[in-house]
Amino acid sequence: MSTLPIACHECDLLLHKAEVPDARGVMLCPRCGAELCRVGPDNLQFLLALTCTALILLLLANLFPVVGLNIQGHHVDTTVFGAARQLWRDDTPIVAGLLVATTVLVPLVELSVLAWLLFPLCSGRRPVAFVPLFRSLQLARPWAMVEVFILGVLVSLVKLSHMADVLLGTAIWCFGGLMLVLAVLSTAFDHRALWQAWEEARV
Ligand SMILES: [Zn+2]
Structure with missing residues (x-):
C-alpha cells in the first residue's frame, strides 16, 4: 500500500x-x-475490459458507413475516411486532417497506449516505458473528440432529412456505443491506481 x-x-x-x-x-x-x-486488480481489469471494448467499437466504426442517403433513387453512403477524402478533395485539408486526427488517430493511440499499460499491470508486471507513455496519455486525452463528431453528424442528419432519405449506418451506432464506453472509462479511470499498481508490480 x-x-x-x-x-x-x-x-x-x-x-x-x-x-x-x-x-x-x-x-x-x-x-x-x-x-x-x-x-486493486479488479479496477484495472475493469479498465482493461472497457479499453478492449472501446478498441473493437472504434475499429467497427471505421469499417462501416456512418450514414447513407437516398436521393431520387440514388443511394450513397460514406465512412469517416471517405468523408475525410472528400473534404480533402474540396480543398479543406485542415478540416479533413482534424476529422481523422480527433475521431480516429488520437482515440486509437490513447486506447492502444492504455491497453499497453494495463495488460502487464493486470498480471503484476511493469509495462515497458510506463512513465513517458502515461504522460503522453494525459496529453492526448483532450484531443479525442468522438462526442463532438457524433454531435456534428446528428445536426447534419437533421438538416439533410429535409432534402433526402437519411439512413443511419452501422458506424453511427458503433460511435454512439464508443462514446458511452469512453465516458464510463473516463469516470472509472484513476491515475493513482495505475501508479500504485506500477509501484507494486515486479520489474
Ligand atoms: Zn474529504
Missing part, C-alpha cells in the same frame, strides 16, 4: 497515512466520505 499523502478533492483533508480500502477496493475520505481512489 502506498504511503504517499493523499489530498481529498472535496474537503482538502490531507491524509498522511493511506486509508484502508473497503471490500470494493475504494478508499474514502474519513471526513467527508468522498471517493479518494480505487485500488
Whole structure:
C-alpha cells in the first residue's frame, strides 16, 4: 500500500497515512466520505475490459458507413475516411486532417497506449516505458473528440432529412456505443491506481 499523502478533492483533508480500502477496493475520505481512489486488480481489469471494448467499437466504426442517403433513387453512403477524402478533395485539408486526427488517430493511440499499460499491470508486471507513455496519455486525452463528431453528424442528419432519405449506418451506432464506453472509462479511470499498481508490480 502506498504511503504517499493523499489530498481529498472535496474537503482538502490531507491524509498522511493511506486509508484502508473497503471490500470494493475504494478508499474514502474519513471526513467527508468522498471517493479518494480505487485500488486493486479488479479496477484495472475493469479498465482493461472497457479499453478492449472501446478498441473493437472504434475499429467497427471505421469499417462501416456512418450514414447513407437516398436521393431520387440514388443511394450513397460514406465512412469517416471517405468523408475525410472528400473534404480533402474540396480543398479543406485542415478540416479533413482534424476529422481523422480527433475521431480516429488520437482515440486509437490513447486506447492502444492504455491497453499497453494495463495488460502487464493486470498480471503484476511493469509495462515497458510506463512513465513517458502515461504522460503522453494525459496529453492526448483532450484531443479525442468522438462526442463532438457524433454531435456534428446528428445536426447534419437533421438538416439533410429535409432534402433526402437519411439512413443511419452501422458506424453511427458503433460511435454512439464508443462514446458511452469512453465516458464510463473516463469516470472509472484513476491515475493513482495505475501508479500504485506500477509501484507494486515486479520489474
Ligand atoms: Zn474529504
